[in-house]
Amino acid sequence: MRRTIAAGLAVLAALFSGPVAQANDSTARVGAGGLVLQKNGDIRMLSEHLSISVKRIEVEYRFRNESARTIETVVAFPMPEFHWDPEQDANWRNIGPVESFLVHVDGKPAVVRAERKALLQGRDITALLRRAGLSEDHIFRTFGDAFDTGGMTLPEAVVARLHALGASDQRMPQWRVAETAYWTQAFPAGKEVVVTHSYRPFAGRIFGTYDGARPPSEDSVPLSSIGEQDRACLGEGGMKAVLNKARQRVKDGARSGYINLKDVEYILGTGRNWKGSIGEFTLDVVKETPQDTVSLCFPGKPERIGERTLRFKMRDYVPQERLVLNFYSFE
Template sequence: MRQRPNFTPARALAGRLMIAHVTQPSRLALAALAALAALALTFAIGLSCSGALANDSTAMIDATGIRLIETHAISLDVEDLYLSPQQVRIHYEFVNNSDQNQHMLVAFPVPEIDSHPETNYAISPVSPLNFLDFHVSSNGQDIMPGIEIKLTLNGVDFTSDILKTGIPLSRFDPTYYDKLEALSEPDRMHLASLGLIDWQPGEEYIEPKWKMQTIYYWYQDFPANSRTVIDHSYSPVVGGGIISEEYGVRDNIDRFCIDDGFIRGFRRLLAKGGHAETLSKEVRYILKTANNWLGPIGDFRLVIDKEKPENLVTLCINGIRKIAPTQFEFRARNYVPDQDIDMMVVEMPDW
């Protein structure tokens, strides 16, 4: 029987890092990152929805974490994962079981970002490039990762064509919307001919079609017969919006393992707030990607945080237990993930 904490839903998105052997560092951007970007698409870290969204909903980005590519010398002994609508934190302890030092490219591929300015991601990043506020350290030392952004359509890189028109590289650039509206007619015709925008001559409105692909990356040394600790954190791009019992709860029973106890709690929350609707936050963490490290995860720990004691949270997982007024824990040894984490947190705002 699936177990769940006695509180209402929330959902967030998280990600897994990827690690690849690098034999020729000078070819990083050409080969290794290209391979990582292609691989990122294969394990479903994409947008949960695309196109323009209603004003009361937000787009969500699935989250993932570290992944090893083409190496079976390194085992993942510890993974400690913290999920909340505000932050994702992951602590890894890798062990190089070989007699050789391993020099690896580590990458964090972000799911594709919709270029349409009306797609609401509900974030106000300080940096248009590091829009997830991504931080990473290795053995306690901070690392400044590189950031590669490509603007693509159907897997084809059109970054150069788009930047030549004056459109910013990041859709989170504060000038992005104004630059789109200010495109000259020749630039519009060129982008339309490439299929990058939906536009007809004489129309003012344009609809961008490309996707923004982002990868954070750095080089990592894994000394022979040694343990390496990697910690990273970022702000998830959560989904959700205004929900009612009919729309948001009962139509998500299977997805979030919602039971009668949760529904009763939801009704009490609505009665206390004096409204027929409330807000949900949804976080999805891609956990069951094909991990290529040696063996299962030795010691896996998951902590989910609903942020406020009065909030509700629900997800599908067995063996979870309450450890604090807002936190719940799941632990496993020699863990091989067989499902992703879909979490919904529900709160009553001060309307």
């Protein structure tokens, strides 16, 4: 039996992993998480309601300052680092989620700022890229106008300067982008503050294929856009559910098809920066269609809310470090 994240894990799938699938193109997921501040002994997270789909992540927090004074602090939301992937096509390209990040405090929009850095092996090279002739868009969004597998389309002189910095290899950009959204938040003494935020996640994409010569099998089922084996706990039951849906398409006359995986990662561990455990924690997993299959590692048994939503609830929850969700669809 493979290692699971927590004892007593109940998921839509069971507890074993299958083999890695073969696929042509993929976009790798990268995980973002919750609100961060320095470890605070006075502000308690009364509740968190987290909703995850492949297109949107939405969170509502209720906080209470249990001290006798107003606490004003910077609240940050660190985004995952991302980089140029030459195998991404125009439709699959991940875009920095800071641009889709929205925050409301007690129903009113918060003034959110963003800090952006270009990193090369962990070193901040933002100023060097600017001096080399790159615009802000080149640095943080288009990676030197690298629109396909040919790499950057910048002038030769600029590419040469980037190569000298180690930031280019065969016109392929080598740096990563790190972004953090942040704002200043006041927590009045003894009062509740409701914070909501939402953004578009970096969802990974990968697919497996089948046809008349290769009917649906475990080899057809992708497990992870980044090569992991069991982070979403796709076990024997989950594998069977995925294969049954693919095999049903064959019975219905399909001569070939795709098993599509979109995986989403969310960092839960930031919830441990607040005082104590999370009083009430609700996780909604929202499928794109009722026919999709979802697998994840999380304690407890979900409740079905309508045709597309699965809801987990926990009390006095000490969050696990991260959550990976596999969303399977079929065509």
